[in-house]
Amino acid sequence: MTTATAFETPQPGSVTIFGPDFPFAxxxxxxxxxxxxxxxxxxxxxxxxxxxxxxxxxxxxxxxxxxxxxxxxxxxxxxxxRLRSHEFEGADGIVAELGGMRFPVSGRSFFHYADRVGLDSAPFPNPLTAAAGSTVVDIGGQTFHGSTLGELPGEFADVASAWDEALEQIGFSAIQDAIRDRDVAALKGLWNELVPVWDGRTFYDFVATSPCFSKLPFRYREMFGLVGFGTGGWDSDFPNSMLEILRVVVTNCDTDQRLIVxxxxxxxxxxxxxxxxxxxxxxxxxxxxxxxxxxxxxxxxxxxxxxxxxxxxxxxxxxxxxxxxxxxxxxxxxxxxxxxxxxxxxxxxxxxxxxxxRYMQSSKTFVMVDRPFWKDIDPATGRPVMGMTLTDRLTRGTYLFDNGPDRPGVICLTYTWMSDALKMLPYDVDQRVRLSLDALGKIYPDVDIKSHIVGDPVTVSWEDDPHFLGAFKGAxxxxxxxxxxxxxxxxxxxxxxxxxxxxxxxxxxxxxxxxxxxxxxxxxxxxxxxxxxxxxxxxxxxxxxxxxxxxxxxxxxxx
Structure with a gap:
């Protein structure tokens, strides 16, 4: 794993979490x-x-x-x-991030303190990033493999283009330019016009009424919700105010994320x-x-x-x-x-x-495994036997954390939100693991994940914790x-x-x-x-x- 301290000083022209509501440096x-x-x-x-x-x-x-x-x-x-790191028993420094786990480099104040106390960071293995290595998209009973968007079927690129075009129609680039330049007058002028327009409208309304999506078949919109891009599927956010989503994307919170080693x-x-x-x-x-x-x-x-x-x-x-x-x-x-x-x-x-x-529900289930076996190459396909996985099945998102060839790895078997998280709520950790392995077994029928599991699994449902009652606000x-x-x-x-x-x-x-x-x-x-x-x-x-x-x-x- 390549590690480095985060850049504390913004590079000229970089997007940071500068506003947009309160653009204070x-x-x-x-x-x-x-x-x-x-x-x-x-x-x-x-x-x-x-x-x-x-x-x-x-x-x-x-x-x-x-x-x-x-x-x-x-x-x-x-x-x-909600920065809750579970260290697996007997494995020094091998952790499962039950709460916050990915931190955009645009969050300069966060990294100011991370640098201050001497923490290292590394790229987070989000889908279709170099840190993930391999990404597997399983949707509608079909499974696709790729390390970049260009290696997936063209319809995925069409969905990504529709999203980019839809954002551009409401001034995405102009807002980001104002953030890069720290041009307060321009930023407030642009953002303050969007607030009354989009406060009363949902994220789904934005997607469904955008000409960029409406010209495409419904299944494209469905794909965007189920697997999305950047950090994964978006459908759990569909009921939220579109302003919530705009803040995330204009400040690059959904791109270039790092984990804390x-x-x-x-x-x-x-x-x-x-x-x-x-x-x-x-x-x-x-x-x-x-x-x-x-x-x-x-x-x-x-x-x-x-x-x-x-x-x-x-x-x-x-x-x-x-x-x-x-x-x-x-x-x-x-x-x-x-x-x-x-x-x-x-x-x-x-x-x-x-x-x-209103707080959003969220559930995660992790296992420690003996080694990063997912990097093994399948001789029949020439691909790694597993990859970071986005699916419409019960698990939704599965993330693979490589701590080095001679150290145990960690798999986030399932990372779910809202109604998908509620499906897990009644079950103990062992049953959550079984349900996850069953779903992943349909995607990877020749991979015996359970044979690699070591130690005790760990899970969290934030809505079930009396000291939190949910993962975070979703306006x-x-x-x-x-x-x-x-x-x-x-x-x-x-x-x-x-x-x-x-x-x-x-x-x-x-x-x-x-x-x-x-x-x-x-x-x-x-x-x-x-x-x-x-x-x-x-x-x-x-x-x-x-x-x-x-x-x-x-x-x-x-x-």
């Missing part, structure tokens, strides 16, 4: 020598309760510690959140033990772990406004503490289903947005206003006093759900909000997201 903000800002000396040591030790929580906690505040992290289970969970765990910089008021060597005696506090059961205006936090075991501010990085539904909150902490409009947020048509309410919440200057001091972050608060970059960017928004809540400010040479919010704010469609 987070990567420049992070790299600036002046730092993110400062708080008054009197505020140093003020405590901030961090609800959740996922990526957003740990990024925010680390940066708040850098400012001289004292983050207190509450976590009910384990550090990492040794597991993505290392990022939040290494942030937990990363010492403060020399800029911080805390003594040299201070870490989040040292501030917590090595372990986070138990999960939060209640958040109330204390009599003195601060926040009374009760953990799951009944212990209570008072904090000066709160940052909730848990998924929004948990604030109504699992955490007892004063209703007055948020406006009724914001509560509506939190409750109406439905008409949800833009809800997202707008959540996203702008970190700018609290005009809010009633009863609603100030509690902040939110996480990919579900962002306009980029499901991408780690959204978690990082909203964490940085919250850091700015908390810093200013304590009377602090960004350096004049490095204004923060709240300083320029009025100029760059996402378009407001009104209520």
């Amino acid at each position: 987070y990567d420049d903000f992070l790299r600036h020598p002046a730092g993110l800002g400062s708080v008054p000396e009197a505020a140093r040591g003020a405590t901030v309760a961090i609800v959740g030790a996922g990526l957003a929580g740990l990024v925010a906690a680390y940066e708040l510690m850098e400012l001289g505040l004292r983050p207190v992290v509450y976590e009910p289970t384990r550090v990492g959140g 040794g597991g993505a969970e290392q990022l939040p765990r290494r942030l937990w033990t990363l010492p403060v910089s020399e800029r911080s008021p805390w003594p040299a060597g201070t870490t989040l772990a040292s501030l917590h005696d090595g372990v986070p506090r138990p999960g939060i059961a209640a958040i109330h406004r204390h009599d003195d205006g601060r926040f009374a936090i009760r953990d799951r075991w009944g212990s209570s503490r008072v904090h000066d501010a709160v940052l909730a990085t848990c998924q929004g539904w948990l604030l109504t289903t699992q955490i007892e909150c004063d209703e007055s902490l948020f406006s009724h409009e914001l509560w509506m947005a939190l409750d109406r947020t 439905l048509p008409g949800h833009y206003r809800y997202n707008h309410r959540m996203y702008r919440h970190f700018v609290q200057g005009g809010m009633p006093a009863s609603e100030r001091g509690i902040f939110m972050a996480g990919d579900d608060v962002s306009f980029m759900p499901g991408w780690a970059e959204g978690a990082v960017q909203t964490a940085l928004n919250a850091v700015w909000g908390i810093m200013t809540h304590f009377g602090g400010a960004s350096h004049p040479d490095n204004p923060g997201p709240g300083d320029v919010f009025d100029r760059l704010a996402p378009v407001d469609l009104g209520d």
Whole structure:
């Protein structure tokens, strides 16, 4: 496996996750020598309760510690959140990524922290990429093999061309050019026109009504949904607002993706033990772990406004503490289903947005195998015996992870979403493996996958986890206003006093759900909000997201 650290500095003219809703240069903000800002000396040591030790929580906690505040992290289970890397027993460094597993290089803020803690990355084996080696598309009972799109039947190229042409008809290249140039005026002009047009329309509506697809037989549209291109099939996203999909493609989230060598969970765990910089008021060597005696506090059961205006936090075991501010990085539904909150902490409009947020179901099942046997060459065909597999069968997507010729490999037998994920929900891990092997056996009848399995398999259904209730937000048509309410919440200057001091972050608060970059960017928004809540400010040479919010704010469609 070829590994390398990610490029921290954007190459000239590259597409990054710069907006499109809020085109603030987070990567420049992070790299600036002046730092993110400062708080008054009197505020140093003020405590901030961090609800959740996922990526957003740990990024925010680390940066708040850098400012001289004292983050207190509450976590009910384990550090990492939906960056959950399962290490197989007895196989050092051989992992299954149960949560986030592929990270687009356009996510510069994510890779800023990955580089900061010394993580390596490698190309992710997406279909029809060099990292996959071989791709197998099985649809309608027919199986096709190829390493590039050109090696597949021409109808697959026709589908890809129809998708590209459909995007171009709504200004895809012009938007990407504005992102490359970081031309805020041009980007906002283009994007703000699309928001009211596509907020109320589904992804499927876009595909079905596009002349580029409607001129083709229905089966082409069906192929696009079932196997797609880039990261796989798109049909689980068909009910979502088209805006969700546009954000993904214009920022290249679906292309040029990398995995984190040794597991993505290392990022939040290494942030937990990363010492403060020399800029911080805390003594040299201070870490989040040292501030917590090595372990986070138990999960939060209640958040109330204390009599003195601060926040009374009760953990799951009944212990209570008072904090000066709160940052909730848990998924929004948990604030109504699992955490007892004063209703007055948020406006009724914001509560509506939190409750109406819709999370997508997702399931994965992994096995460790003795070696990357899929690279063996079939003498009858001259091809590898298996490839990265896209299919309309139960497994939908099967990914192969090669850790080297002398090390065990890992197979993600099945990666499914929504109704396909629900098909797996009632079954234990062994039955999920059996179902997957049965489906794959129809594609690879001469390959005995099970004879290579070693160790215990592992599976996840995110909707069945009481601390998550789903994989990530999938906005439905008409949800833009809800997202707008959540996203702008970190700018609290005009809010009633009863609603100030509690902040939110996480990919579900962002306009980029499901991408780690959204978690990082909203964490940085919250850091700015908390810093200013304590009377602090960004350096004049490095204004923060709240300083320029009025100029760059996402378009407001009104209520």
